[in-house]
Amino acid sequence: MTTRVLITGVNGFVGTHMCNYLLNKNIQVLGTGRSDSCKIKHKNLQYVKCDLLDSSSVKLLVEMNSFESIIHAAGENNASQSWNDPQMTVKTNAIGTLHLLDALRKKPKAHLKNIVVVSSSHEYGKMETTDKISETFLTVPASPYGWSKYLQTSIAEMYAKSYGFPIVIARTFNLIGPGSQGVCAQFARQVAQIENGLQSPLLMVGNTTVSRDFLDVRDAVEAYWKLLNMHLPAPGEVFNICRGTSYQISEIANKFHKISQTPFAVMVDPKLYSNNEPLTITGNNEKLCNMIDWIPKIELEVSIRDMLLEWRSLTNASRKAGEKN
Known part of the structure; x- marks a missing residue:
């Protein structure tokens, strides 16, 4: 069982729910974000301010702290706003991920169990189909946000397949629930x-x-947790996180x-x-449900x-x- 988890973007919508989920399981959490402090206060939570666009800050985070697993939930997630500032969207989601994974690559004896990279169904783009979208569908992003998540996934797959990082891509559809902004x-x-x-x-x-395929964020974080603790079929595997x-x-x-x-x-x-x-x-969640003991509740x-x-x-x-x- 994983005993200490790094959550990037712990102050965000997904990060907050993920953190509360793990704390309720008595899991030690190392949370990071760009703010000076964390919204959540708990004896099992350590917070470190870290901007993933600052490579030296990320290097220090990785060198000075120990953790067994990572939920990488940090990033820009507003598809509409990405049209106004595509550069920041791409930098945050793609370059931020690159900085994190490369810092891990350079850390001696960094034995990680699993890394879940929270990506997006926007990678599929404007998929005009009545079929449920499975992981085998082509990814043709239709917005700067979609492209940024596609690049994020590509970077994660590179580190998984080139360096053997135990990475899982959680390609997430529309999340709703308390704290959401959609x-x-x-x-x-x-x-x-x-x-x-x-x-x-x-x-x-x-x-x-x-x-749209709407899934409650509280169901999603349970799926992330189970992906974090499963035996990987192959590094860089992609799973749709959706209601279906x-x-x-x-x-x-x-x-x-x-x-x-x-x-x-x-x-x-x-x-x-x-x-x-x-x-x-509409997402197809059969691959996920067949791999882990999970259904939307x-x-x-x-x-x-x-x-x-x-x-x-x-x-x-x-x-x-x-x-x-």
């Missing part, structure tokens, strides 16, 4: 504001006809409508449409409820703070 979280924020009278009763949405079922955005809006405390109408705003957006994305309705509860709490706190001022 379309479902945007809906939750709007509904909470509508309930508090801070927004007119109109849920502003983009293209409601697209379908897709939902139209209109369905998501309807689910929020059912649990909202205030009725609202849905209004489509073309400005919210994304560039090069495929109509349907958290229903979509539970994820939506928990996101709305979080945004209700944040909105109420913000409103009360405003009233005091």
Whole structure:
């Protein structure tokens, strides 16, 4: 059993959930991030500030600390914003990964059990297919973010196949849950504001006809943990992390409508449409489920409820703070 895990990007959406998951298992965690401090405070968590774009800082992190396994979750993850700053997106996701893996290559006696690199289904790009996307599908990225994750995966595969690093690529589809920033979280924020009278009763949405494979982040981190502890079939193996079922955005809006405390109408705003957006994305998780004892457990309705509860709490706190001022 792994006893100390390095989590890069521990303050991020995935990193926070991954850290809490491991701490609940009484696993020692070494967390890194660009912030001065960690959001999580725990006796089994050591935090080290480290910018993966600073190769000397990464080298020092690796040289001065011991760990058996790595969850590499650091990086830029906003596909829409990547169009505005492709250089930073590529540097953070690709060069940051290069710095980490090369520092490990240069460390004497660095005996690692497994390294899980959290990548993205955006590597598949604009895949116009009604079939479930498996790991054998071509990767043809359609955004700067997709290309950055494709480069990240390529770098990880190089170190796996050229240097024998025990790397697993976790090609992750749309993650939702508390702390997320995607379309479902945007809906939750709007509904909470509508309930508090801070927004007119109109849920502003983009293209409601697209379908996405939404998986709760708490299911995803369990999959990462099991990948971290499995016997690798081959270094650099890729696994889809997904539910295996897709939902139209209109369905998501309807689910929020059912649990909202205030009725609202849905209004489509073309400005919210994304560039090069495929109509349907559904992942195939058969390879993952056949390799490890894992299935998605958290229903979509539970994820939506928990996101709305979080945004209700944040909105109420913000409103009360405003009233005091």
